[in-house]
Amino acid sequence: MFFGPKAPHDQRLKLLKDVVLFKDLSMRDLKMVNNLMHERRYLADEVIFDEGEEGQGLFLVLSGRVKISLPASQDKVVVEFGPGAFFGEVALLDQSVRTAQARAVDDSLILALFRTEFYSLLKTQSAIASSISFQLARVLAARMRQTVLLTGQHHEAS
Amino acid sequence: MNRTLDSSPQVWFGIIVTTCLLLVLFQTVLWLVLPLLLAVVAYYILSPLVNMAMAHGLTRARAVLIVTVLLSIVLVCIGWSIAPKISMAIHEGPDKVKDYIKTGEDLYRKAEKTLSARLPFLHHATPPSLPHPLGAVSITAEAASAPPEDLVTSEVNNFTDKHSGDIALELAKWIPSLLLVPYLTYFFLLDGPRFKRFLVQAIPNAFFEKTLYLFYRVEDQVRRYFQGLLALTALDATCLGVGLWFLGLNAPFFLATVAAVLAWLPYLGSIGGGLLVVLVAAHDAPNNPWLPYEVVGLFIAVRLLDDFVFLPMTVGRSLQMHPLVTVLMILLGGAVAGIAGLLLVMPVLGVVMVAGQIIGELIADERIRARHRHAKELRRLRARAGLYPEE
Numbered sequence: 311m312f313f314g315p316k317a318p319h320d321q322r323l324k325l326l327k328d329v330v331l332f333k334d335l336s337m338r339d340l341k342m343v344n345n346l347m348h349e350r351r352y353l354a355d356e357v358i359f360d361e362g363e364e365g366q367g368l369f370l371v372l373s374g375r376v377k378i379s380l381p382a383s384q385d386k387v388v389v390e391f392g393p394g395a396f397f398g399e400v401a402l403l404d405q406s407v408r409t410a411q412a413r414a415v416d417d418s419l420i421l422a423l424f425r426t427e428f429y430s431l432l433k434t435q436s437a438i439a440s441s442i443s444f445q446l447a448r449v450l451a452a453r454m455r456q457t458v459l460l461t462g463q464h465h466e467a468s
Numbered sequence: 469m470n471r472t473l474d475s476s477p478q479v480w481f482g483i484i485v486t487t488c489l490l491l492v493l494f495q496t497v498l499w500l501v502l503p504l505l506l507a508v509v510a511y512y513i514l515s516p517l518v519n520m521a522m523a524h525g526l527t528r529a530r531a532v533l534i535v536t537v538l539l540s541i542v543l544v545c546i547g548w549s550i551a552p553k554i555s556m557a558i559h560e561g562p563d564k565v566k567d568y569i570k571t572g573e574d575l576y577r578k579a580e581k582t583l584s585a586r587l588p589f590l591h592h593a594t595p596p597s598l599p600h601p602l603g604a605v606s607i608t609a610e611a612a613s614a615p616p617e618d619l620v621t622s623e624v625n626n627f628t629d630k631h632s633g634d635i636a637l638e639l640a641k642w643i644p645s646l647l648l649v650p651y652l653t654y655f656f657l658l659d660g661p662r663f664k665r666f667l668v669q670a671i672p673n674a675f676f677e678k679t680l681y682l683f684y685r686v687e688d689q690v691r692r693y694f695q696g697l698l699a700l701t702a703l704d705a706t707c708l709g710v711g712l713w714f715l716g717l718n719a720p721f722f723l724a725t726v727a728a729v730l731a732w733l734p735y736l737g738s739i740g741g742g743l744l745v746v747l748v749a750a751h752d753a754p755n756n757p758w759l760p761y762e763v764v765g766l767f768i769a770v771r772l773l774d775d776f777v778f779l780p781m782t783v784g785r786s787l788q789m790h791p792l793v794t795v796l797m798i799l800l801g802g803a804v805a806g807i808a809g810l811l812l813v814m815p816v817l818g819v820v821m822v823a824g825q826i827i828g829e830l831i832a833d834e835r836i837r838a839r840h841r842h843a844k845e846l847r848r849l850r851a852r853a854g855l856y857p858e859e
Contacts, residue, residue, distance in 0.1 A: 342527075345661070348668055350676060353846045357839050359677060366677045422676075426684045434522045 322349075325372050326421075328394050331445045339438045346431060347421040352414040361411045365401025367424035374418025378410045390415065399446060402428055479828035487797070487820045491805040491812055498808050499645045505812070507652035511660070512694045514539065518657055532657045540650075571751040572743075575760055674840035675830060682826040689818045697732065703778045704728035704770060711766040712745065715759065718752055727767075731774075734798045734810050742767040 326332050326340055335343065347370075352358055358369060361381055369376075371391050378388045378397060388410055391397055397412060402425055414420075432439040494501045514535055521531035664683060671679045705721065705728040712720035727741030742764070750760045794814070801813025830836060 348665055348676075348680070350673055352673060353843070353850060356673060356843050356846055358673070360835060360839065362835075363677065364681070366681055424680060424684075430519075434519045436523065 322372070322421075325393070326370075329370060329396065330394075330449060331370075331396060331442050333445065334441045335438060339435070339441075342435060342438060343423075343431070343442070346427045347423050350420045350422060352418045352420060354414055354416050354418075356414050358412040358414060358420065359398060359408050361408055363408050364405060365398055365408050366426075367422055367428065368396050368399040368402045369412065370396040370421040370423065372419040372421055374420075375415040376412055376418055376420070377415050378412050380409075381411050399450065401425060402446065476828065479824050482828075483817070483820050483824040484797075484800070486824065487813065487817045488800065488804045490816050490820065491801055491809045494812055494816070495805040495808045499642075500648075501808075501812070502642075503645050503648040503652060505815070506646075506649045507656055508690065509694050509698070510649060510653040511656040512691055513698065514653065514657060528661075529658060532654065535657070536650075536654050568747045568751055571754075572747050575746070575750045578757065672840055672843065674836055674843055678826065678830055678833075678836065682823060685822045685826065686819050689822050690815065693815050693818050700774070700778055701725075701728045701732070704731060704774060707770050707773065708745075708766065711770065712763070715749075715762050715766065716753075717745075717749055717759075717763070723748060732811065733807065734802075734814075736807065736810065738767075738771060 323337065323340055323344060326344060327337075332340055332343060349372075350358075352374070354374075358376060359365065371393050373393050375390055375392050376395075376397065377390045380386050380388060389397075398408065400406060401408070402423065405425075428439065428442075431442075517535045518528070518531045521534055522528060526534070664687075668676070668680060668683065705725045707724075708727055709721035709724035712724055717723065723745050727738075727745055730737040730741035730744070733740075745767070746760045746763050749763045753759045797813050797817050798810060801809035801817075803809070805812070
């Protein structure tokens with residue numbers, strides 16, 4: 311089909327299989343999720359999303375590296391993500407603005423899963439969407455715990 | 469999705485000009501636009517069924533195939549059952565049309581006499597000439613010497629004899645176009661999401677998220693408009709059908725559905741649908757002179773219900789448009805593109821409005837434009853790498 315995916319299909323599915331969000335999905339389910347995702351290529355130093363923008367969904371790193379930074383605090387790098395990691399996941403749940411900037415460190419291949427498409431998945435394939443939601447909740451809980459610990463350590467140190 | 473967007477007068481000027489240009493363009497390719505529009509309506513009717521089938525574990529391709537096959541079976545059954553009636557209607561068409569027009573004339577004359585009897589001052593007024601039901605037609609010498617009542621009847625007969633073939637040919641010309649509808653619907657259902665992703669690939673990275681949001685807004689707007697229109701049609705058809713059944717007309721729900729579908733055409737459609745049902749009432753119940761007036765009363769009641777209750781609940785809510793803008797745009801649509809403009813102006817305006825507001829936002833967003841320039845610069849530098857020794 312002339313509007314098929316750019317990356318080889320099998321290779322992309324293998325990469326998706328390693329992503330924590332999709333680890334409980336079968337190959338058939340994974341193909342359905344894969345069909346909902348948008349593939350984008352970013353050059354090193356290109357901005358993926360900016361602080362203050364309205365987020366529409368989560369991004370998943372297939373290859374390359376992405377740094378999350380806060381431009382307001384002298385470009386302080388908060389975290390760096392490599393292949394298999396995802397970021398901007400809060401936008402999958404609500405319509406809040408981005409609180410940081412995401413920028414490609416290397417040339418990167420990124421997949422985007424948008425909120426409206428995720429909602430349509432919830433309606434049509436609720437088992438798949440529930441599995442993703444459950445994994446997403448676990449990741450968010452882990453990240454929150456980590457943040458609380460870091461904040462506690464910071465307070466103790468000061 | 470219901471975020472309110474601020475729009476400047478320039479953006480609104482652009483929206484109105486674009487809508488008018490699109491309407492003029494669509495009028496010239498109506499043979500393609502009409503099946504596309506019907507296919508979009510069919511897509512929004514059938515996509516919940518496809519989603520339901522997919523929720524039961526079927527792939528999209530299988531779900532679309534099953535829904536299409538089931539729909540084809542239903543359509544073939546309906547066609548099989550109504551084919552003899554359609555064939556009879558085509559055979560008796562010209563005579564039936566003459567009958568109905570004659571009934572209309574009689575009704576007009578009776579109404580005129582009744583009014584003159586009850587309101588004596590009308591005797592002194594110049595009686596208005598009866599408008600010709602089929603527009604301007606040339607009057608033959610033989611017909612000109614006849615009394616006025618016979619003159620109209622003979623002209624009606626002449627017109628139907630002369631033009632019934634042309635009308636049938638004109639209708640037949642639409643058959644290939646209408647055959648496109650199931651074909652287009654099938655591919656909308658099957659490849660709609662993939663085609664959308666294909667289009668999204670063309671969008672530069674900096675505008676990606678915002679433009680995708682635009683896609684969803686436009687799709688949401690179109691879906692809500694057509695679902696609202698279908699809900700409105702169902703409500704209108706039910707109310708009219710119950711009313712006509714209560715008044716004792718033949719085939720009340722069929723007539724009500726025809727009138728409700730005709731109402732898709734703003735103003736003209738409602739009048740045409742009402743006139744059709746009044747003529748049928750006058751023709752089918754000649755012994756009940758009050759029936760046509762009761763039907764007119766029913767139409768006015770349903771129209772009021774439609775304008776003040778159903779429309780704001782369905783289509784009005786879906787487009788979130790000021791009533792004044794709605795009326796002005798309908799008039800403008802009719803002025804620039806005739807009947808096609810009246811029919812298409814609301815969905816086209818709905819889509820152009822959302823697109824215009826978001827494009828206006830993108831243009832006004834300096835930060836996004838700066839990001840785009842930065843990305844372009846990175847690509848330009850990458851393309852130039854190694855070309856010049858000094859770099």
